Amino acid sequence: MYFGRSLASIAGCPGKLSKTRITCQALMMLADARHPLPSGSEPSTLRLIPSGFFEDTAEAVLQVEVRIGPKCRPGDLAIFIDDCIDRELDCQGAPPPSLRPGTPREERLRDQLYRGRLLGHRGLYLHLSGLADLSVEGALGAADSATLRFWLASQGHGVQLEFADLDLGVGIQQTPVPLSSLLRETSAPTAATPSGTAAESRHLDSQPEPDSGIQSAPARSELLQTDGPSAQLDVSAEPVEELPEMSSLQFEPSREPEHAQAWREALDSARGAQSWDTLERLFIASYLPLVHLVNDAKASKATLGSVERWGSDFGDCYQSAFARLRSGAPRPTMVLDVPQLTFALQRETEAAQMRLVLVDGMRFDVGQRVHDKLRLQLLGHASCVQRRALWAALPCTTAVQLELLARGACALGRTLGDLDERAWRARGSEARKLRALRVGPHSVRKLDILEAEFGSSAWRSSDLESAASEVAVATARFIKQQAPGTLVAVFGDHGLPPRNHEHLASPEHVIVPYDAWLVHDPIAE
Secondary structure, eight states: OOOEEEHHHHHTOOTTOSEEEEEOTTTTOOOOTTSOOOSSOOOOOOEEOOTTTTGGGGGGEEEEEEEOOTTSOTTOHHHHHHHHHHHHHHHTTOOOOOSOTTOOHHHHHHHHHHHHHHTTOOEEEEEEEOGGGGOBTTBOOHHHHHHHHHHHHTTTTTEEEEEEGGGTTOEEEOOOOOHHHHHHHHTSOGGGOOSHHHHHHHHHHTSOOTTSOGGGSOOHHHHTOTTSGGGOEETTSSOOTTOGGGTTOEEOGGGSOTTHHHHHHHHHTOOSOOOHHHHHHHIIIIIHHHHHHHHTTOOOHHHHHHHHHHHHHHHHHHHHHHHHHTTTOOOOOBGGGHHHHHHHHHHHHTOSEEEEEEETTOOHHHHHHHHHHHHHHTTTTEEEEEEEEEEOOSSOOHHHHHHHHHHOGGGGGOOOOOOOTGGGOOOGGGGGSOEEEEETTEEEEEEOHHHHHHTTOOOOHHHHHHHHHHHHHHHHHHHHTSOTTEEEEEEESSOOOOTTOOOTTSHHHHEEEEEEEEEOOTTTO
């Protein structure tokens, strides 16, 4: 049974208007980017604003046209809106997004508002049209309805929405009602409800009136009960055979983002021989977001199984492939290629000189966060001119990567293994400093804070942020000390999987980040 309301009734406006603009009284008062957005709360009372109100401040808001077309399929409205906003920000020269895929909507909106503020915009103005094309039998699906409810709930945080008149009659589904509440109604004795219509009428009476406004909807705390003991599924009582070391985690399937299933399907559908580029894309776009859910204990059993299977298959395949590439088979861009890669980029950018910064144990997802932090800390001082993934040679140790950096690709066939791992690693306060090393013909700066402080981390979201902050502080200080025209390459040598992951060829071990930063020349600019 469908319980929903039309967009016109939610907005409290007649359908005859050619254009409907909906806002709150404090619409143009953009909060700070760190101001918390309402998580799942319903929007405050909405009203129509007079025509011409925003024409005087058109340049003060970021105006985005969201035209729903054939490329937007039912259920993809959230992704489509985000793409439209990011595309407009990119066209106006805003920095790239600083969040990983799968980030909650509230965080994405905060990031978009912040990037808009860097361009001088005090708000976000969305004009949506074509919603009727997404409807089925006159109503949007559950996912698209939830997306629209979120944007309506964000009205008091620098967001303005405008809808085409053809979309005002589209049905919007309300927040779901728990099955338990319906069961309580139907479990009453037959004598109390002599006819089957009594229970139905009682349920229908509980629904909000069409003109009562959004605030009459039940509160999220009453509906979802995410803080109650029933919201968690303790799999320690029913351990997964493939992952005995993770059986103590508590998984909350209801907290998985809506894209988790798509990520799982992308990993599960990858069968047979895959190119190096395809494996990189799967790792970045699908595997890492699911790993974060597992590490934060927000994953379902299906997600846990997909992560373990793909990670194990990756490790087995890379071990066999590495044996072939030792003898000259085609290979991906590896850590040993960093000097040649950076030198070629130096010639392309006409940089005066180059510097190499090796961050021991920097995972790819830590590198993503380091990039986002450096982008803000180096704003106006340096810019990132290249980002890519690198592959570590096996075994994934610092000693092997340093030996290959010193000897080059010819050493892949046979590494000497005569370097002491501990001799190249700093401890204590020295781990936070960029130490100068001579690696063969190359001068390298090495940072050991990750190995020293986070070597046994479980790599939850808080651990990733702390690690990225430590690396960003040290590298930003070093880059700011460089002369204009200097190209600084920041890269990892191998990753650090969670302490309970023993596969030394796992994706987290093998794939590491590479970012090249060019220090600006104020005179040339």
